[in-house]
Amino acid sequence: MARFEIFEADTGSIGTAAQADVLCELGLMYATGRDCEIDMIAAHKWLNIAAIKGSLRAAQLRSELSATMSKQDIARALREAREWMTLH
Template sequence: MARFDFQGIGSATAGGSAQTDVLLQLGMMYATGRDCDMDLVAAHKWLNIAAIKGSERAAEMRSELAATMSKADIARALREAREWMTMQ
């Protein structure tokens, strides 16, 4: 199972590339089911956070993923991302 160190991720600047890469990889992990169960809501959540922190690739992937998701699942993913961001 993949492990990520979340300490300091919330304090990343918009251009914090190492931290956005971790968030992007986490989104990709959930989107593909690599080392975990596939979870599109979690994938969208992490890709959204990475996009907010400046990852253009995450923004593109989030958009592609959203096209396959229901509106309810997208709303849930956005809510979870907002909650995570406010806790940081």
């Protein structure tokens, strides 16, 4: 279970660094098939969001993952990440 830092008790928000770490782990989960089917598009999406939120590790992993993906799959992952960021 992940440990979250609570910065605002009334909203229950977790800190940006903690959120980026959780999203990075989600990307790794999809990339490795840990407790789910391997899904490189979802992995790239979550690593990209984590990188945007400041995770240097996620940025590096996203770069490595991108080298193994087609341009169409990368474009789809970027679209899905953009849609998620717009809604959240």
